[in-house]
Amino acid sequence: MGVPMKNIRNFSIIAHVDHGKSTLADRFIELTGALSARELKEQVLDTMDLERERGITIKAQTVRLTYKSLSGEDYIFDLIDTPGHVDFSYEVSRSLAACDGALLVIDASQGVEAQTLANAYLAIQNDLVLVPVINKIDLPQIQIEDSLEQMEHVIGLPRSEALLVSAKTGQGLPELFEAVVKRIPPPKGSPEAPLKALLFDSWFDSYRGVIVLIRVVDGELRTGDKIVLMASGAEYEAEEVGYLMPKPVKSGVLQTGDVGYLIAGIKKLSDARIGDTVTHRNRPTEKPLPGFKDAKSMVFCGIFPAGESNIEELRDAMEKLRLNDASLQYEPENSPALGLGFRAGFLGLLHREIVQERLEREFGLTLITTAPSVGYRVTTQTGETVEIHNPAGMPDSSNVTVIEEPVIDAVILTPDRYLGGLFKLLEERRGVQKKMEYIGPGRVLLAYTLPLNEVVFDFYNQLKQLSQGYASLDYEFVGYREGPLVKLDILINGEAVDALSLIVHEDKAQAIGRGLVERMRKVIPRQQYEVALQAAIGKRIIARETVKPFRKDVLAKLYGGDYTRKMKVLEKQKAGKKRMRRVGKVDIPQEAFLAILEVK
Amino acid sequence: MRAGLYIHFPFCAAKCPYCHFSSLPWDETSYRTWRQGLEREAAAPREAGYEFDTVYLGGGTPSLLGPDEVVWVRELVQAHFFLKIEEFTLEANPVASRTNFFGGWREAGVTRLSVGVQSFDEAVLRTLGRPYTAEEALRFCRTGRRAGFDALSIDLMIGIPGETPAAVERSLDTALGLEPDHVSVYILENVEGLPFEELLVRHPVDEDAVVDAYDRIRDALEAAGLRQYEISNFARLGKECRHNLKYWRYEPFIGLGPSAGSHLPGRRWCNKTCLDDWADALSRNETIREDVVELTPSLAAREALVFGLRLVEGVDLGAFTERFNVDIMALFGREINELVAEGLLVLSAGRLRIPSRNFLVSNRILAKFV
Ligand SMILES: Nc1nc2c(ncn2[C@@H]2O[C@H](COP(=O)(O)OP(=O)(O)OP(=O)(O)O)[C@@H](O)[C@H]2O)c(=O)[nH]1
Ligand code: SF4
Ligand SMILES: [Mg+2]
Numbered sequence: 001m002g003v004p005m006k007n008i009r010n011f012s013i014i015a016h017v018d019h020g021k022s023t024l025a026d027r028f029i030e031l032t033g034a035l036s037a038r039e040l041k042e043q044v045l046d047t048m049d050l051e052r053e054r055g056i057t058i059k060a061q062t063v064r065l066t067y068k069s070l071s072g073e074d075y076i077f078d079l080i081d082t083p084g085h086v087d088f089s090y091e092v093s094r095s096l097a098a099c100d101g102a103l104l105v106i107d108a109s110q111g112v113e114a115q116t117l118a119n120a121y122l123a124i125q126n127d128l129v130l131v132p133v134i135n136k137i138d139l140p141q142i143q144i145e146d147s148l149e150q151m152e153h154v155i156g157l158p159r160s161e162a163l164l165v166s167a168k169t170g171q172g173l174p175e176l177f178e179a180v181v182k183r184i185p186p187p188k189g190s191p192e193a194p195l196k197a198l199l200f201d202s203w204f205d206s207y208r209g210v211i212v213l214i215r216v217v218d219g220e221l222r223t224g225d226k227i228v229l230m231a232s233g234a235e236y237e238a239e240e241v242g243y244l245m246p247k248p249v250k251s252g253v254l255q256t257g258d259v260g261y262l263i264a265g266i267k268k269l270s271d272a273r274i275g276d277t278v279t280h281r282n283r284p285t286e287k288p289l290p291g292f293k294d295a296k297s298m299v300f301c302g303i304f305p306a307g308e309s310n311i312e313e314l315r316d317a318m319e320k321l322r323l324n325d326a327s328l329q330y331e332p333e334n335s336p337a338l339g340l341g342f343r344a345g346f347l348g349l350l351h352r353e354i355v356q357e358r359l360e361r362e363f364g365l366t367l368i369t370t371a372p373s374v375g376y377r378v379t380t381q382t383g384e385t386v387e388i389h390n391p392a393g394m395p396d397s398s399n400v401t402v403i404e405e406p407v408i409d410a411v412i413l414t415p416d417r418y419l420g421g422l423f424k425l426l427e428e429r430r431g432v433q434k435k436m437e438y439i440g441p442g443r444v445l446l447a448y449t450l451p452l453n454e455v456v457f458d459f460y461n462q463l464k465q466l467s468q469g470y471a472s473l474d475y476e477f478v479g480y481r482e483g484p485l486v487k488l489d490i491l492i493n494g495e496a497v498d499a500l501s502l503i504v505h506e507d508k509a510q511a512i513g514r515g516l517v518e519r520m521r522k523v524i525p526r527q528q529y530e531v532a533l534q535a536a537i538g539k540r541i542i543a544r545e546t547v548k549p550f551r552k553d554v555l556a557k558l559y560g561g562d563y564t565r566k567m568k569v570l571e572k573q574k575a576g577k578k579r580m581r582r583v584g585k586v587d588i589p590q591e592a593f594l595a596i597l598e599v600k
Numbered sequence: 601m602r603a604g605l606y607i608h609f610p611f612c613a614a615k616c617p618y619c620h621f622s623s624l625p626w627d628e629t630s631y632r633t634w635r636q637g638l639e640r641e642a643a644a645p646r647e648a649g650y651e652f653d654t655v656y657l658g659g660g661t662p663s664l665l666g667p668d669e670v671v672w673v674r675e676l677v678q679a680h681f682f683l684k685i686e687e688f689t690l691e692a693n694p695v696a697s698r699t700n701f702f703g704g705w706r707e708a709g710v711t712r713l714s715v716g717v718q719s720f721d722e723a724v725l726r727t728l729g730r731p732y733t734a735e736e737a738l739r740f741c742r743t744g745r746r747a748g749f750d751a752l753s754i755d756l757m758i759g760i761p762g763e764t765p766a767a768v769e770r771s772l773d774t775a776l777g778l779e780p781d782h783v784s785v786y787i788l789e790n791v792e793g794l795p796f797e798e799l800l801v802r803h804p805v806d807e808d809a810v811v812d813a814y815d816r817i818r819d820a821l822e823a824a825g826l827r828q829y830e831i832s833n834f835a836r837l838g839k840e841c842r843h844n845l846k847y848w849r850y851e852p853f854i855g856l857g858p859s860a861g862s863h864l865p866g867r868r869w870c871n872k873t874c875l876d877d878w879a880d881a882l883s884r885n886e887t888i889r890e891d892v893v894e895l896t897p898s899l900a901a902r903e904a905l906v907f908g909l910r911l912v913e914g915v916d917l918g919a920f921t922e923r924f925n926v927d928i929m930a931l932f933g934r935e936i937n938e939l940v941a942e943g944l945l946v947l948s949a950g951r952l953r954i955p956s957r958n959f960l961v962s963n964r965i966l967a968k969f970v
Contacts, residue, residue, distance in 0.1 A: 528942070528961075528964070548808075550807070551811040551960060551961065552787070552810055552814075552961070553960070553962070553963040553964050554787065554831065554959065554960045554961065555789075555962075555963060556759075556785075556786045556787035556788075556789060557832055558847065558848070558907065558910060559847050559861075560846075560855060560861040560863065561608075561855065561860060561861030561870055562861070563861060563863065563868055563893075563907075564868075564870065564891050564893065566906075567903065567906070567970055569963075570966050570970040571967075571970045573963055573964075573967040574967045574968075574970055
């Protein structure tokens with residue numbers, strides 16, 4: 001496009017949830033004229049229905065913009081809008097690997113929060129230049145000073161570097177554009193070297209097949225070039241390359257420093273591996289890029305087809321979704337109760353929920369997912385150590401010498417007035433304090449070690465509740481720790497159902513078992529026969545509930561004008577069965593499998 | 601071919617909070633709109649070849665109509681339909697001021713009075729927001745009883761928040777004291793979006809209590825000689841509602857008035873629900889039919905099965921094959937056998953039926969056939 005490499009600026013927008021990344025991206029798109037006002041809607045890069053419904057970014061999105069600087073020169077901005085939620089942090093780390101700099105956005109009404117820190121560190125680890133941006137300065141009664149001080153204190157960014165903007169009104173954006181030009185370095189690669197490009201995102205398009213996003217580090221890639229995906233060794237021909245502006249625009253060539261898409265008729269989905277290096281077949285680069293670390297799954301659950309869906313459709317859908325979500329991991333599972341399915345690993349419960357919704361919406365499937373659980377490490381009598389991603393797979397207790405649970409280091413940022421409640425919560429959750437530090441007036445950073453199991457379930461809601469929404473949390477896996485853990489079985493009509501088993505802390509087993517069967521009684525609809533629900537540890541029954549057989553399921557009135565309406569009611573009833581799976585003679589709805597999420 | 605004629609009168613003194621029927625508060629202008637519309641609809645060209653032996657004036661609250669107006673309705677349909685009336689039902693709500701109408705209605709040709717009492721318990725009536733007291737209801741029914749109709753029917757409703765077994769008992773006793781020929785027992789249905797929904801959400805009605813009330817009422821009615829013949833309907837021998845039987849036996853009927861449904865061989869439909877839309881379309885000679893469903897033999901057979909199984913008599917499978925040219929056993933043999941094995945259906949002497957003890961779980965059975 002006639003813009004020299006030195007005028008390319010490649011950066012991500014990173015921040016804590018809701019601090020205004022996508023809105024800031026809107027202003028970049030609008031003020032550089034990539035989309036007309038008519039085409040622009042709020043958070044235009046949040047293209048998924050799920051993102052728009054929930055008002056959060058789930059997928060990082062790339063867009064190429066052209067900018068004429070005050071000095072009159074043309075620049076290319078390759079911008080990546082990233083998600084802020086912890087569960088999608090893998091998107092951030094992928095994006096940062098394709099960048100030379102990052103805008104660190106801080107909501108002036110909230111200050112530095114946990115993912116502000118986490119994402120800032122991530123950028124620093126990637127040797128990226130950080131441009132701090134204080135956003136939402138249009139809001140009344142905000143303390144910009146506080147944000148600046150926290151930023152300086154915990155992240156070590158001098159306050160003089162911060163730009164003050166409103167992504168809503170556009171105030172401060174011209175200065176920010178100039179700062180991007182001046183502070184973020186141009187790409188460093190060598191145009192003469194053999195092609196070396198980082199494959200950092202991909203998706204499946206039903207018309208075009210696999211589309212991948214690449215960042216060209218060295219060399220250039222032209223339409224028609226023969227290429228190799230280095231990790232898999234698969235060879236293809238580049239059928240089309242271009243830029244996302246944000247609509248795809250064919251360019252015929254991607255040059256050093258460019259970020260763009262590549263369509264290469266990739267047949268085997270597993271060939272398109274996130275983090276892989278793309279090079280030329282005839283003149284390959286010597287060393288592939290380091291790629292990405294695999295995402296560390298935090299929670300696991302089973303995914304099974306229900307209703308009309310079958311395992312082949314599910315397998316195909318998982319493969320295609322995985323193209324677009326590299327943090328999703330899975331392996332086949334065969335459950336005695338639910339048959340063939342997959343055991344999948346997620347970065348958190350929101351991630352789990354989003355994956356299920358995407359599978360159902362984008363691939364038209366009906367699914368049942370089983371109780372989420374963290375992974376455990378078990379050492380058996382024979383001295384063997386295994387990782388257990390499924391409580392049902394736990395060896396018999398007589399054969400187990402040690403059970404270890406995953407532990408995390410958590411960072412919590414909070415106004416100090418909520419400390420009392422938070423200390424109590426953290427203690428209940430078996431937390432051990434490592435650090436407590438004031439990072440500004442009235443604002444505290446807490447570092448704790450906690451069992452992961454205590455954090456993935458309901459902890460976040462409690463944290464938000466106790467702090468009126470002000471405390472924020474980030475965590476990372478640090479290792480395993482031995483604990484008094486037991487397997488809790490759920491029996492339906494006397495039969496243990498593998499898909500409902502859990503591993504819990506001994507002290508809490510009783511309460512959880514009771515809460516679980518009680519919740520299940522509420523969500524399992526009455527059926528033709530009585531359903532007995534029991535919670536058991538080994539042979540010992542610790543709780544019991546019954547679902548009484550239904551007695552009333554009737555259209556009490558039917559006259560001439562009602563035919564259509566009544567037929568619809570019956571059709572709906574027939575279809576309603578879809579979201580259930582039959583275990584023995586009992587129909588179990590999705591909510592019953594997720595009962596653990598509602599147990600306090 | 602015999603058929604039923606339904607006429608919808610879309611007005612009530614006031615709208616009940618649980619009502620999902622097409623009914624508006626009464627006002628003079630709307631009433632004139634309805635009359636004019638009905639004149640046009642009755643006169644409009646339509647499918648021929650039917651002989652109407654039952655007429656049902658329903659609503660709404662058609663008992664708001666005085667005897668002269670009922671005569672007007674009868675004469676209107678007489679002018680345009682081939683009538684051989686054997687049963688003429690008028691739906692009524694107990695309103696004290698109308699008790700002097702009974703003789704006139706009788707003379708206008710009404711043979712059957714169906715009173716929407718719902719309950720004879722004061723508290724329940726108040727919960728339902730019905731505009732009369734238990735005392736007024738009783739007086740209304742008594743006078744109606746004495747007026748000499750061929751049949752008096754009483755509607756009772758159960759499953760109402762706050763309803764106690766004692767209230768059900770009281771209502772039932774009072775109803776039986778009137779020696780009705782026919783009783784309909786309805787379970788209050790929650791329809792989304794109605795004012796009543798909030799109450800039902802706040803005070804959910806216990807499933808067991810409703811079923812107990814229903815069983816109690818059924819047993820008492822049977823003991824008093826009112827035989828169950830449909831999920832919600834009980835009658836002395838020969839006093840079954842012939843018009844309503846057409847709905848369950850899937851026999852033809854034509855409905856006039858806003859929201860009225862019609863069903864003729866091969867097709868069913870509903871009229872536009874909104875009074876003004878219905879009347880406007882008629883004045884412009886446009887169609888008032890909505891939700892027109894073309895009934896393929898297979899769909900007709902399925903519907904006939906679903907609705908016919910509501911009857912104690914069930915359905916005659918042989919007659920089915922003849923009527924729809926569809927072999928039900930070929931279509932649903934597996935489902936039927938399973939349900940029979942579970943005791944949910946009975947198949948004997950070529951008839952398929954739901955044993956009455958399973959009526960209250962009939963959706964589960966019927967959903968297999970849609
Ligand atoms: N008043 C004001 N509101 C803003 C500004 N920027 C963003 N918002 C609002 O803040 C909310 C979150 O904005 P988003 O752009 O979706 O935030 P995000 O950082 O992309 O959120 P995630 O992607 O979910 O992490 C929205 O309601 C925006 O309208 C601003 O400058 N001023
Ligand atoms: S009287 Fe009947 S039709 Fe009229 S509003 Fe009440 S329930 Fe509806
Ligand atoms: Mg966003």
